[in-house]
Amino acid sequence: MATEGGKETYVEDEGAAGPNGAGAVKAKPPFKQRAKRHCLRFWWLWFIIFAIVVLVIVLPIVYVAYPNKAQKQINKAQLVPQSMSLLDPAPDSFDLQLDDMFQSKSSMTARLDAFTADLQLPGAHVPFVRIDVPAIKAANGSVAHVHQRVQIANTDQFDQYTKTVLLSDEYSIYLKGKGGLKYGSLPKTTVKYNKKITIKGLNGLKGLTLTDFAILTTTQADGANANGTVTIPNPSIATYQLGNVSLAMSVAGLPVGTATLPDVLLKPGNNSFPMRAITNQTAVVDLIFTNYKSGILPIDIVGNTSVYAGKHLPYYEQALQANNVTIRLDVIKALEDAGLAQYLGINTTSTG
Template sequence: MSTSSDRKVEEAGHISHVQLTRGQRVKAHFRKWWWAHLINFCVFVVVVMIVAVYGIIPPVAQKLIDKTTLSINAFSITSPTGTSFKLGMDGTIKGATGPADHAVIDSFPVKLFLDDVRVNGDIRPILEFPVPKAHGGGDIHVLQNDIPISITDEGALDQYASRLMDSVEMRVGLRGRTTIHLGAIHTDVNYNEVVQLKGLNKLTGMVITKYTLHTNNSEGNVGGDVLIPNPTVTTIEMGDVGLKISYKGAAMGTGVIKNLILKPGNHTYGFMSHITPDDNILKLATVAIQKDSLTIGSNGTSINGVKIPWLSKPLETMESTVPINTDYFKEKGISPS
């Protein structure tokens, strides 16, 4: 028979198992395995960052570049030789706002080409020039002056010069690859832009606004001014441009516009010509009185006596109908420039 003290001992020796709540079990688990969860979290963050950097940010950055547009305000070709020239460009990149406000684009080389010209499916670059480093936030002004350009593909340049001379409009592409910085993150992007530009349209609209007879002048016997419209944004240093002058299919003589720098807008340039024989001088006077037109072509251009082939070729294929109208400016109510 057990005694009262024995029952107390038995009760004291009995172990009671208390059931933990769900919250207590979770807390106990994290107290024990916190380090494993920390590692998992860090791995997750790294994976998300990798996906963001390599999977999300590059397409976003590319879209920012693709949304921008380039307008060319001025373009210049100066100091031409048979193998080189100097290039100038004044342009504006628009659309670098919103997420691109704080973006920075590294300087990069860009290739210029005719948009509709391909060789075996690839573009045919005319030239390559550097685009300076740029910061986003509103319009970006791009100004480059006197960039030395070496002619590496004369055929491509011939095509460009002919297209510029003959076309009413032309599409020019620019292509390059650069790095864009979005805060501390950077990624490579492609720059692809196509710009619609006006061409010289075969110099349509030329008018001889003044002519003068010269005697005992070794440079010629008829001089004057010719208005040459330039509807483009391009300034071209063309050197001494040779002229072939005819009337109704009959040759009348040759001439030259010396040191021609063709500027945008309507400007007059002085010329000197040799009209032979003397009967043609009388015929020229009749053309002027009747405000009739001559046909003027070119035998190319030269600088310091050296012919510039890529500038000469488009000129040599050109023939323009040019009226003689000494009342041109009076009729238009404008002053010569």
């Protein structure tokens, strides 16, 4: 109420409602209430936005970042051979026993599916064999055990492989393939393998020795007129079954005989085998009377044949034929032990 010109007047409160609420001005709802109403009204829109955000963030992680990380960890990991055996060989196949250790600095532990792998020489476009790699838990120190009959995939490449093994101190091969990788609850992804594996070779059979060499005064039924013991070192982790091996012996290019080693199984370390030899004793005596009066002959030994279960093994034969080992053999001592030095007129006190 107010006084104007001596008269009383009344002013209606703008916030007060009339009898029927007419003339009243509604108060503005709080922000939270308005937001709640908006979300309830447009819930479908917010669901779409949420789904899009999840897809934008999660999908690249699951289908891009995770596969890339998995592949990088496979690339960084190493396969270190622990043991290897090539047994029961045939011209086109052999039994393979291979233990490879998986080494990785990553804390990531995943399950690797079984897969078929190609084994290739560096620079080769085709494998020499294919192997079935079993499924393993890929943690640092895990070992994959391969034990199977392997067919030679390419004879030329396998010939080159066996030659590389025999002649090299160390060599490398590549394991190639692809398979599944499963990590935790994440979906399975596919990774590619292109692993370089370095292995000790046979180093050209360096260190081969012939001991207990004896000349037989009577030729044996197999034609042998000498025998001895051949020791072959194997500095590698691998075992190779070569069967019966024949060797050609010469001095300065002059053939002086052949020798046979039975049932050659080259295990890691030193391996000794009985040797039976057919020697050209006339040629040997001539050498002693001419260029090698000391009686010490430099014998060049080259492999000739490799026969297992009655079948030639061409991949071992070509490797053996490509390798030469030279030993120094005291022939006069063997002649003396056989009682032949004096008979042949060799003055042992004046030789050398």
